[in-house]
Amino acid sequence: MEKYVWLDVNFTSFEIIDSKSELLRSMVKEWMLNEFKGKPSPLVNEKTFSAKNGLIFDSVLIVAETLSHILNFKKDVDHFFEELKLTRLYGSTGYIDFDKKGLRKYSELHLISLNRNGLEKVGVWSPEFRLNVTKRIGFEPLIRNDDFNEQKRHLRIAVVNCISFQTMVFFYYLFWAFDKKNNLPIYLEKPYVSFKNNSDGLHGNDRFEGFCIDLLDALAELCNFNYTIHKVSDNKYGTQNKNGEWNGLVKEIIDNKADMALASLTINLARSKAIYMTKPFLNLGLSILFKQPEPKPPKMLSFLAPLSSKIWTYMFLSYLITSLVMFINARISPNEWLKVKRCGSQSDLRANQFTFKNSFWYTITSFLHMGIDISPHSVSTRLLNCTWSLFTLILTASYTANLAAFLTVKIVEVPIKNAEDLSLQSEISYGCLSGGSSETFFKVITFFFINFLLESKIVTYERMWKFMSEKNTLVTSTQIGIEKVKKGNFAFLLESTSNEYARERNCDLIQVGDLLDSKSYGLGLRKDLEWNEEISNAVIMLQERGVIQKIHEKWWKLIGSLNCHQTKSESNASPMKFQNIRGIFLVLGVGLAISCAKN
16 A cells, blocks of 8 residues: 555545454464464465454354363263354454354454555444544645744745846745745746736736746645745756856755755756755656748649659550550450441451550540540450559549648658757757756767767767857757747757747747657755655655646646647648649640640
8 A cells, every 4th residue: 555655545444353453463473383383474464364364263263162162061062053152252353252143242343544654543443332533534734734823934935037037136935834944946937937927016926927836836735835936146957067066046955045946957867966856747858849941832743743753654654555455455356356337338348446546545545534436345455444444543543532632731841850860960050058957968978978989879969069069059048049949940959848838839830850868857955854755745646636737738738829730730721722733734735735736
């Protein structure tokens, strides 16, 4: 039951055996001593001693006690059941006593409940006294508030402003139900933490909103605390320089200016050594954000696009071969030589209607489902005609099925498909966030490449970091990186959650390739805080209850989302333009010109 301890699941039940009673322990100990020579057995202990085992044990015990009484007093065995009703003893299921009908007169049921320490006895039920609850049923609060009426202490909270880029420092306060001073820094960035649109007339915590604020509210309700905020001066998440010094949110925690860092703070080894990182509340990875290129205008002969050039070539060769075989079979078969009528009477002169010219004409008219006044008569030519008709039927159906999609769907060609394509070109610039985990990722990769000469993907990432450091393409905030992407010819490397948020609000942005790595967001806490484990377990509890998923859906999919997927699906149903079908007009014009020239 250990995995349910922190889920606040109400497990309450009755058991007929008191697994923690001294009598049961002594009985099991004596049993193991006699049967297993004192060695522990996984089959016999007070935890695995079930109600079924207890009832069987007591049944054998009372039968043995009754037989022992009969033999000792030399009584008649025929009166065994009468003696059994008179036998009384204390077994593993409690006191055993029978009435005249042979029914058990007295029995106890132990009420057990799951709490932080596991399963624990909280009461007893008996026929005489009914239910008697002696302890609290269920879970107590994660954090006890024994001194709730005492004066609360406040915490200073640091905020990094990445939206309005203000330089002033905001000082707010976080109030805990503990008699201890603490601090909490928060990184201000959409959708995690941001100012409300009408924040000018608001004060304190009411000015802020976002995913992290809702998460903090859920933690505050669960762990019984309230909070306020202050701003970090350098607008950094927290990275370590060559001298081992930290900046940003991590420095606030280390310098004891804050107790908790609430932001999209990536969990990594270096940060975990410097501060306490809780269990992750979001899982993500490094991704590439890019502006979707404008679709290319359709070509003149776009109506030929449903079939590849190779298929068109094979189809033309099939037409030539079929026409030649039709001509040869018609010349060889005697049934294709028909008598010629002259002046209403037949003559001995015979002619073949499948001339060289007519053979090619018949094949093309069959392909285009046109009517023609000649038809095959022999078995060979008819069989060839059926085969050609089946071939053209399937080919025409396949072409028609793909034609609508090729004429209506806009074809967009992305110049890069993954990180390797991005690293092998120089026309498109790219960069990542300065002072964050993305920069640390490429620095660590470069270290391994230089020291261990690793290959494959490591070479790609090392090449990318060299480009970004030499071209100085790092950006100071996520919003600046997104704006550069929207201007075009720039790829931004950022966390997949921020990538998804940007794409939901800018339908012309796309994600290129798969994730470059796998990471998680967590809360940063001071290592000397006494309630680190409680807060970390509370994060897991919110994950299990689906609270964090609901908050994620709220800030990513509902608030401010343009429903780009729905918009794109509706745009696919737009009517065709002249540019899509101008090629068939060209074919018609060429046909008209050739027909006029023949006259």
